[in-house]
Amino acid sequence: MPIGLIALALGGFGIGLTEFVIMGLLPDIAGDFEVTEAAAGWLITGYALSVVVGAVLLTAVVTRLPRKHVLVGLMLLFIAGNLLSALASDYPSMLVGRIVAALCHGAFFGIGSVVAAGMVEKHKQAGAIAIMFTGLTAANVLGVPFGTFLGQTFGWRSTFWAISIIGIVALVGLVTLVPNVRSEGSTGLRNELGAFRSGQVWLSIFVTVFGFGGMFGAFTYIAFTLTDVSGFPAGAVPWLLVLFGVGLFLGNVIGGKAADRSLDRTLIVILAGLVVVLAVFALTAQNQLVTILSLLFMGGFGFATVPGLQMRVMQYASSAPTLASSANIGAFNLGNALGAWLGGLTISAGLGYASSIWAGMALTVVALLVMVVAAVAARRTASPVPAATAEPVLQH
Numbered sequence: 001m002p003i004g005l006i007a008l009a010l011g012g013f014g015i016g017l018t019e020f021v022i023m024g025l026l027p028d029i030a031g032d033f034e035v036t037e038a039a040a041g042w043l044i045t046g047y048a049l050s051v052v053v054g055a056v057l058l059t060a061v062v063t064r065l066p067r068k069h070v071l072v073g074l075m076l077l078f079i080a081g082n083l084l085s086a087l088a089s090d091y092p093s094m095l096v097g098r099i100v101a102a103l104c105h106g107a108f109f110g111i112g113s114v115v116a117a118g119m120v121e122k123h124k125q126a127g128a129i130a131i132m133f134t135g136l137t138a139a140n141v142l143g144v145p146f147g148t149f150l151g152q153t154f155g156w157r158s159t160f161w162a163i164s165i166i167g168i169v170a171l172v173g174l175v176t177l178v179p180n181v182r183s184e185g186s187t188g189l190r191n192e193l194g195a196f197r198s199g200q201v202w203l204s205i206f207v208t209v210f211g212f213g214g215m216f217g218a219f220t221y222i223a224f225t226l227t228d229v230s231g232f233p234a235g236a237v238p239w240l241l242v243l244f245g246v247g248l249f250l251g252n253v254i255g256g257k258a259a260d261r262s263l264d265r266t267l268i269v270i271l272a273g274l275v276v277v278l279a280v281f282a283l284t285a286q287n288q289l290v291t292i293l294s295l296l297f298m299g300g301f302g303f304a305t306v307p308g309l310q311m312r313v314m315q316y317a318s319s320a321p322t323l324a325s326s327a328n329i330g331a332f333n334l335g336n337a338l339g340a341w342l343g344g345l346t347i348s349a350g351l352g353y354a355s356s357i358w359a360g361m362a363l364t365v366v367a368l369l370v371m372v373v374a375a376v377a378a379r380r381t382a383s384p385v386p387a388a389t390a391e392p393v394l395q396h
Helices: 004-020 022-033 042-061 067-087 091-118 122-154 156-177 189-197 199-219 222-229 234-261 263-283 288-316 321-348 355-380
Strands: 180-182 393-395
Touching: 004 022, 004 042, 004 067, 004 091, 004 122, 004 156, 022 042, 022 091, 022 122, 022 156, 042 091, 042 321, 067 091, 067 156, 067 180, 091 122, 091 288, 091 321, 122 156, 122 234, 122 288, 189 321, 199 263, 199 288, 199 321, 199 355, 222 234, 234 263, 234 288, 263 288, 263 355, 288 321, 321 355
Parallel strands: none
Antiparallel strands: 180 393
16 A cells, blocks of 8 residues: 555545534534624534535646645645634634635545545555545544544644644655656646536536435434434434444445445445435434444445545546546535535424435435436446546656
């Protein structure tokens, strides 16, 4: 395994921690800045929207630059954003810090996916992408509980200082361990935009939106489901979320290895499995034992799609995978917003907290149908042109 993948994973760990740890610190931050819970929630919503914007616009701006240099610049932006958050004197400056940190998110994972795939042979590319995303899953399993504990013990600012330090370590790793990876031919913006002429790229992005939206439709309101439907005490929720994080970690690793063997078949099987898991969860949410297992498998099947979907977009983006790869990261966040919105609608309609799980299942069914259509269409046409990263050019 190329050691540069560890540096990418560490960067992913820091970015994942920045995105998710805020949820546990939100009450403390709201109290410190004397704002309402709804206003404080914009620290989450604003971050998600900025990820989508940064994934497309920031990547478009840097398409002609060497990818390693771009990753280094993005990590500097990440560090700056978290330092602004740690030093924020009021709510507006805190929000600015969150937005600055979020701008690097989509571009880092999008460009990082191309770089990770370029470090290994073609038949190992999805696995390499999965290693980079291991940092994101580890942030959920280890980073969020520790970051929340740190913030509650020493003040929420201490968490952002710690994240800034993680960013600095990741920056050193990127500079020293990651090789320059470039593709042959033009990598200008026009060439990158040309990748979106592929119907398979769009189908893959739609699968990402609906598939990830399905998991987050169920996950967004999971704390309410666990306490009000399953009957768990509030104190058990953090530990149950750690179990969900373990599922994310395992699903990412297993999904990446399986996608390297058979990409479309793996995605269809995983999405079908997620539909079954969500249906079982919705039907048995009152049973605590089954709920525990459902959480583990929901995380596993939900995140097992990530390396495969990222690899599929890059594969069909032909010789210009960078912008399409970053756009797909934005699609994951659009899916988060879609799932949360639809789940909220069902709950507001008085259908109960478990209804958000049914809403997530419905979105996943759509993703499965689109994936089947994409796979059938792919079989009827010629084999896709390999991604530019299939034959990488490394410059140390």
